[in-house]
Amino acid sequence: MSACGGPKIKSELRVFESADELATDLAEYISQLSENSVKERGCFTIALSGGSLISLMGKLCEAPYDKTVDWTKWFVFWADERAVAKNHIDSNYKLTKDLFLSKVPILNSHVFSINDNVTVEDAAAEYEFAIRQLVKIRTVGVSESNDCPKFDLILLGMGPDGHVASLFPHHPALELKEEWVTYITDSPKPPPERITFTLPVINSASNVAMVAVGEEKATAVHLATAGTGENFDASSLPARMVQPTDGKLVWFLDSTAASVLDVSNGSSG
Numbered sequence: 001m002s003a004c005g006g007p008k009i010k011s012e013l014r015v016f017e018s019a020d021e022l023a024t025d026l027a028e029y030i031s032q033l034s035e036n037s038v039k040e041r042g043c044f045t046i047a048l049s050g051g052s053l054i055s056l057m058g059k060l061c062e063a064p065y066d067k068t069v070d071w072t073k074w075f076v077f078w079a080d081e082r083a084v085a086k087n088h089i090d091s092n093y094k095l096t097k098d099l100f101l102s103k104v105p106i107l108n109s110h111v112f113s114i115n116d117n118v119t120v121e122d123a124a125a126e127y128e129f130a131i132r133q134l135v136k137i138r139t140v141g142v143s144e145s146n147d148c149p150k151f152d153l154i155l156l157g158m159g160p161d162g163h164v165a166s167l168f169p170h171h172p173a174l175e176l177k178e179e180w181v182t183y184i185t186d187s188p189k190p191p192p193e194r195i196t197f198t199l200p201v202i203n204s205a206s207n208v209a210m211v212a213v214g215e216e217k218a219t220a221v222h223l224a225t226a227g228t229g230e231n232f233d234a235s236s237l238p239a240r241m242v243q244p245t246d247g248k249l250v251w252f253l254d255s256t257a258a259s260v261l262d263v264s265n266g267s268s269g
């Protein structure tokens with residue numbers, strides 16, 4: 001791994017020669033955060049995304065983590081979901097179930113998947129209500145700066161257009177301040193209907209990890225992490241709007257996703 005050119009936005013960048021090396025470090029990072037949260041709070045709340053991220057988490061299902069992680073203390077959420085049936089190939093839940101949840105002993109009652117049997121509007125409201133109940137009893141922590149949930153870790157992928165979760169460039173959902181969860185019906189990437197965490201929730205997490213592999217992400221990674229002129233329109237690149245208020249942001253990149261980074265730009269985390 002090399003620590004690479006520093007972003008103007010406070011974050012740590014971890015760059016790896018290969019996706020395999022990235023996956024090794026990502027597993028260790030998640031396992032460490034899980035151990036710390038279980039020690040401090042008695043549980044670990046993690047929100048996942050879909051896409052390439054889930055296969056990169058595969059090493060967590062292997063030794064030593066299969067036996068060392070306290071899986072019974074995990075509470076699993078999704079930063080976004082596509083409005084399709086849970087057995088549909090596009091479902092973020094299905095992807096996670098097939099590649100991760102089916103391989104580790106997380107309790108079913110600790111898995112907060114999003115309802116696929118109601119409208120997206122109702123599914124978003126129901127999901128937010130469930131999270132509010134868990135914040136009330138402090139299974140999910142609460143931010144010191146606002147009333148938002150404070151997940152121990154939110155894991156985000158990023159599309160080549162810079163979208164994170166289901167927050168797409170220039171979309172009005174980027175402006176939401178009060179809602180924790182919202183829905184969209186016009187995603188530029190299919191399927192069109194999706195449910196997503198809002199930026200206030202993402203930015204209230206204790207830890208946010210942004211994971212990107214592949215050359216097609218290189219320009220978005222550069223724009224999301226580098227210093228830009230004052231006229232830069234942040235809403236053109238949602239990934240740049242991920243700036244945890246009190247938490248820590250770590251980027252996990254393979255060398256191709258990091259290929260446009262300006263390494264002379266100072267040092268990162």
Ligand SMILES: O=C1O[C@H](COP(=O)(O)O)[C@@H](O)[C@H](O)[C@H]1O
Pocket residue numbers: 049050051052053080081082092156157158159160163164165166189
């Ligand atoms: O549609 C989505 O895309 C992003 C990025 O996916 P990737 O395959 O390019 O890594 C993903 O993070 C998000 O959860 C998903 O719904």
